[in-house]
Amino acid sequence: AQKITQTQPGMFVQEKEAVTLDCTYDTSDPSYGLFWYKQPSSGEMIFLIYQGSYDQQNATEGRYSLNFQKARKSANLVISASQLGDSAMYFCAMREDNQGGKLIFGQGTELSVKP
């Protein structure tokens, strides 16, 4: 079974609008962390935001927020006020406490921001 599922291979959004990128995960470990990364066409992996399974509040970092619904095992990334520079691949990832330090990544969502 897939640990991390990103069901949207590609998404389009109009500049200045908000967009939600979906991520669901599968784990039986009560202690885990969820990450989102951005990969522009240049190939670098950029860390965006982190949410811990015991965190009471949804994480926010500037224009990025994480809509964490623990019971549904979803950790959607919300980007507000999209900019042209947001066009990139976005990856959701999970680290399970009982699996050591590795992150398991989803297949990614390609976001295109239209002017």
Place this chain on the structure above:
Amino acid sequence: GAGVSQSPSNKVTEKGKDVELRCDPISGHTALYWYRQSLGQGLEFLIYFQGNSAPDKSGLPSDRFSAERTGGSVSTLTIQRTQQEDSAVYLCASSFGDRLSSPLHFGNGTRLTVT
């Protein structure tokens, strides 16, 4: 400070040859990770080091793949008898420990092409 450094940035090799990929992590980062990314795909975990030991080698695809880390710093990923299916971008990352919340910081990768 300096980020994660990988060399070479590009490597073209003939099928059957051995290759070595190098990773220099961020100074002070104790954890080091290798991932593989095929064109348009997500990141596939290969191996993870904590210090010089590798508690998780579960992602190495075959015994042609090996990795070592010396001095708690530089790591080398070796692929013996390369095959065309080994063609991919090999990404190295490091983190300050392997706590749940520690994000991975990635290098720019080595693009390996096996002809």
